[in-house]
Amino acid sequence: MGTDPYNPDTDGDSMPDGWEVDNSLDSLVEDALGDPDQDGASNLDEYRKSTDPNNPTSCPAKAMPWLLLLLDN
Numbered sequence: 001m002g003t004d005p006y007n008p009d010t011d012g013d014s015m016p017d018g019w020e021v022d023n024s025l026d027s028l029v030e031d032a033l034g035d036p037d038q039d040g041a042s043n044l045d046e047y048r049k050s051t052d053p054n055n056p057t058s059c060p061a062k063a064m065p066w067l068l069l070l071l072d073n
Helices: 017-022 043-048 065-072
Strands: none
């Protein structure tokens, strides 16, 4: 794979090499802002929320900015 066995994140994009390989991403390229499934969520967001970066129906929930206004009252 060409990854560094002593570094869990060879490309330094905050996503572990194993997760990138498991999800068909390149663990040697900083691709945190990529969005291969074009669902509006970056690879890093998909990693953090445990969703599939290659499936457009599996994406992190969108924030509801109006909710903060309701809760602030």
